[in-house]
Amino acid sequence: MLAVARRLVRNEEDARDAVQEAFVSAFRSLERFEGTSRISTWLHRIVVNCCLMKLRGRQRRPEEAIEDLLPRFQEDGHQMPASVDWSEPVDALLHRREICALVRQCIDRLPESYRTVLLLRDIEEVSTNEAATMLGVTENALKIRLHRARQALRTLLDPHLRGAV
Amino acid sequence: MSAPTPESRPFVTCQEVLTFLWAYLSGELEAEKQKTFDEHLERCPSCVAYLGSYRATIELTKGAFEDPVCEPGIEEVPEDLVKAVMAVRRKE
Numbered sequence: 001m002l003a004v005a006r007r008l009v010r011n012e013e014d015a016r017d018a019v020q021e022a023f024v025s026a027f028r029s030l031e032r033f034e035g036t037s038r039i040s041t042w043l044h045r046i047v048v049n050c051c052l053m054k055l056r057g058r059q060r061r062p063e064e065a066i067e068d069l070l071p072r073f074q075e076d077g078h079q080m081p082a083s084v085d086w087s088e089p090v091d092a093l094l095h096r097r098e099i100c101a102l103v104r105q106c107i108d109r110l111p112e113s114y115r116t117v118l119l120l121r122d123i124e125e126v127s128t129n130e131a132a133t134m135l136g137v138t139e140n141a142l143k144i145r146l147h148r149a150r151q152a153l154r155t156l157l158d159p160h161l162r163g164a165v
Numbered sequence: 166m167s168a169p170t171p172e173s174r175p176f177v178t179c180q181e182v183l184t185f186l187w188a189y190l191s192g193e194l195e196a197e198k199q200k201t202f203d204e205h206l207e208r209c210p211s212c213v214a215y216l217g218s219y220r221a222t223i224e225l226t227k228g229a230f231e232d233p234v235c236e237p238g239i240e241e242v243p244e245d246l247v248k249a250v251m252a253v254r255r256k257e
Contacts, residue, residue, distance in 0.1 A: 007230065071215070077178025082211035083218065090221045094228040103229035122226045147187035154215075154222040161218070 001047045007119055008051035010108070018054050022047040048124060052134055055116065064111040069152035086161040093161070106156040114149035121146050177201050182212050186219060 001022065005015035026033075026046050033042050074080045086093075093099045107115060117135070120126040121142075126134070132142040177198075182205050188194050189202045206212055 071180075071183050073178075073180040077180040079179045079183070079211045079215070083215035084211075085214045086218050086221055090224040090228070093221075093225060094231075099225070100229040103225045107226065107229075118226065122223060123230050143187055143191075150219060150222055150226075151183070153226065154219055157222060157225070158218065161221075 001043060004044060004047050004124065005051050007123065008048065008116065009054050014054050015051075018050040019047060022050040025050065044124070045126070045130075048120065048126065049134060052116070055112065063113060066111050066114055066148055066152050069110075069155045070148060071151060071155070083158075084162050086158075087163055088161070099161075102160060103153075103157065106153055109156060110149055110152055114145060114152060117142060117145045118149040118153065122150075177205050179205075179209060179212050182206070182209075183215060186216070 001019050002015060005018040005022075006012070009015050009018060022043065026043055029046075033039065071083075072080050107118060110118065117131065120131040120134070121128070128139050128142055132139045135142065137145070182189070182202055185194065185202075189199065192199070194202065206216065
């Protein structure tokens with residue numbers, strides 16, 4: 001649970017607070033645990049919600065624009081520059097610890113609201129519907145934000161993984 | 166909020182393909198539009214390369230946090246704790 005909180009809030013103290021608050025919250029709402037999901041899944045969702053509250057409570061900084069990290073196009077709609085294949089298959093890349101570290105660093109460079117959606121959907125495996133509810137956005141808005149987050153991450157990884165590695 | 170949709174014409178540009186890739190991959194486009202995306206991908210090496218690296222990005226994201234040394238992942242809740250919690254529930 002602490003690993004989940006660390007990923008989301010990126011601050012050891014806040015992560016520990018979030019886990020502690022989650023356990024208190026879980027204890028208080030024990031009667032609402034229906035036993036239909038695993039208790040680990042139920043606790044996980046409570047930790048995620050506590051982390052999101054921490055993130056919301058932080059002093060808001062102006063959000064970094066994501067546009068610079070999205071694909072670019074010519075006036076006629078062609079990509080500029082054209083994309084090229086990455087040189088190694090994913091399973092080979094994932095065997096390299098420095099690549100895993102690079103991916104985590106690049107995720108940390110995403111604007112906060114995009115990073116959060118990416119973590120919720122692709123790492124924490126929260127459903128679209130549940131993540132949209134947690135973040136107070138529509139499912140379509142969430143899908144578009146996730147797509148842009150993945151595109152931005154792809155842009156950050158591309159110089160490292162295209163062509164010869 | 167309803168999602169924007171690609172323009173209705175018999176072809177799509179790279180810009181439309183990459184903008185609506187999420188809808189294409191999740192099968193949320195109308196059948197006719199899905200077909201125009203397929204046709205574009207059959208003849209556009211740049212979009213095919215983009216699609217490959219986009220899919221790889223998703224897999225890398227999932228895999229990058231499975232490193233047991235750097236990222237221990239979601240710990241299982243100890244069995245004893247589960248039993249204790251369930252015992253409290255039964256008493257209530």
